[in-house]
Amino acid sequence: MNNQHNSPSMSALDDELNWFAFQYVSGELPEAQSEAFEEVLADDLAACEAVAAMSEMALQLNDAVTVEQSPVTRQSEFARPAQTSIRSWIAVGSTMIALGWLFMLLNSQDTNTQPNIGATQAEDAAGLIAGWAGNDQEEALTDEILFDLETFDLNDESTPDIPGWMIVAVSLENAEEAMGDIMHEPVEMKEN
Amino acid sequence: MTAEKSDRLTREELEALYAEHSDELRAFLRGVLRDADLAAEALQMTFVKLIEQGETANRTTFKGWLFKVALNEARGIRRRSRREEKLLRQPVWQTGNETLSLEETLIRQESVEQLRDLIQKLPPEQQTILKLRLRDEITFATIAEQLELPLGTVLTRMRAALKTLTLQLRERES
Numbered sequence: 001m002n003n004q005h006n007s008p009s010m011s012a013l014d015d016e017l018n019w020f021a022f023q024y025v026s027g028e029l030p031e032a033q034s035e036a037f038e039e040v041l042a043d044d045l046a047a048c049e050a051v052a053a054m055s056e057m058a059l060q061l062n063d064a065v066t067v068e069q070s071p072v073t074r075q076s077e078f079a080r081p082a083q084t085s086i087r088s089w090i091a092v093g094s095t096m097i098a099l100g101w102l103f104m105l106l107n108s109q110d111t112n113t114q115p116n117i118g119a120t121q122a123e124d125a126a127g128l129i130a131g132w133a134g135n136d137q138e139e140a141l142t143d144e145i146l147f148d149l150e151t152f153d154l155n156d157e158s159t160p161d162i163p164g165w166m167i168v169a170v171s172l173e174n175a176e177e178a179m180g181d182i183m184h185e186p187v188e189m190k191e192n
Numbered sequence: 193m194t195a196e197k198s199d200r201l202t203r204e205e206l207e208a209l210y211a212e213h214s215d216e217l218r219a220f221l222r223g224v225l226r227d228a229d230l231a232a233e234a235l236q237m238t239f240v241k242l243i244e245q246g247e248t249a250n251r252t253t254f255k256g257w258l259f260k261v262a263l264n265e266a267r268g269i270r271r272r273s274r275r276e277e278k279l280l281r282q283p284v285w286q287t288g289n290e291t292l293s294l295e296e297t298l299i300r301q302e303s304v305e306q307l308r309d310l311i312q313k314l315p316p317e318q319q320t321i322l323k324l325r326l327r328d329e330i331t332f333a334t335i336a337e338q339l340e341l342p343l344g345t346v347l348t349r350m351r352a353a354l355k356t357l358t359l360q361l362r363e364r365e366s
Contacts, residue, residue, distance in 0.1 A: 010359055018358060019351050025223040025284040026325070028332060034280050038224070041263055048259040052216045055223030055284050057358065058326070060300070062285035064307040065327040 014050075021050035025058055199247040206246075210239060213255060217262050224266040226282040227273075234269050238262040285326065310360050318353035321346055 010018075023029050024037050040047050201209070217238065221231035241261050242249075249257040270276050292300065311319060320339075324330045332350065336343040 010355060010362075015351075015355055018354065021223070022354055025226075027226070027281045027283045031277065031280060038263070038267070041224075042260060045256045045259060048220055048263070049216070051223040052220035053358075054354075056219040057354070058284050059222075060304050060307050061311075061322065061357075062326045063300075063304045064311060065323050067304070 017050040021054040025055045201246040221266050226279045226287045228287050230269050234265045237265045310357050314353050318349045321349045322353050
């Protein structure tokens with residue numbers, strides 16, 4: 001068997017042998033030519049080495065062009081953010097549904113504890129009124145209000161009792177309006 | 193009888209021959225058989241023959257002897273597989289994945305990276321033919337039809353690309 005030259009340059013014979021070997025390993029040669037080439041392989045070490053080299057070269061070339069350049073690979077790379085986005089939306093949706101269920105659950109628990117709400121709301125209202133009033137005298141009044149609101153039945157359709165403080169407040173407001181009217185009367189008219 | 197025994201290859205010699213030639217033989221067998229598993233089987237049988245009959249070979253031409261035995265084993269396996277024609281039409285890169293060690297995988301990856309760089313430096317018309325044949329697995333005849341080029345032109349471009357890549361790889365190795 002002859003041996004192939006290993007210098008960086010390539011002889012015409014090496015080039016021819018490599019090209020034949022590449023066509024052979026690519027399955028491009030017709031059957032008759034493939035068989036003829038195998039007869040050469042039986043006696044020519046250089047041809048065997050060319051087949052080994054081109055076989056390895058073809059495998060590596062395939063890897064090189066497939067991994068980097070394939071549109072399928074590129075498509076999958078671009079598809080990745082879209083998949084992430086879909087997953088994010090699914091996560092957001094799931095969280096919203098879970099929160100919805102939690103909210104409904106809490107609401108149902110609140111309905112069960114409804115009797116306490118009247119007292120709580122009464123306390124809040126009393127606090128607001130106390131803040132609005134801003135003096136001790138009216139703070140004492142708010143205790144009465146708290147008492148009234150606590151005992152107030154929402155389902156009672158009978159004629160509502162108007163609390164005394166409301167009547168007093170309305171009376172005071174009317175009195176202030178009357179005083180204001182008097183105070184802002186034109187001077188000329190007074191003179192008249 | 194004693195002389196025959198003394199001519200037989202020692203374990204160290206066998207291991208040295210395997211380390212030196214097994215990669216090239218495997219690539220050769222894969223090129224002939226177009227099947228990674230069948231190539232592995234042929235390689236094993238070749239070294240079994242070496243153990244059994246190695247003393248009959250001229251030690252200065254072991255490589256030639258190994259390739260010749262490997263080719264005979266490959267042709268025998270191909271005939272027995274009853275898919276001789278199909279195997280001969282199949283390109284070597286469709287032959288399934290061979291089992292590589294971590295070191296072999298790293299070496300392969302490095303070579304592939306080198307080739308990728310070199311391919312990008314080829315003239316665009318050569319890159320096109322190379323990719324259509326190896327990536328898209330279109331035969332040269334179909335490429336010529338699709339690109340409306342003479343078949344000779346397609347083959348010339350592919351051959352030029354292959355020559356450039358082989359030379360540049362050799363330069364890098366040397």
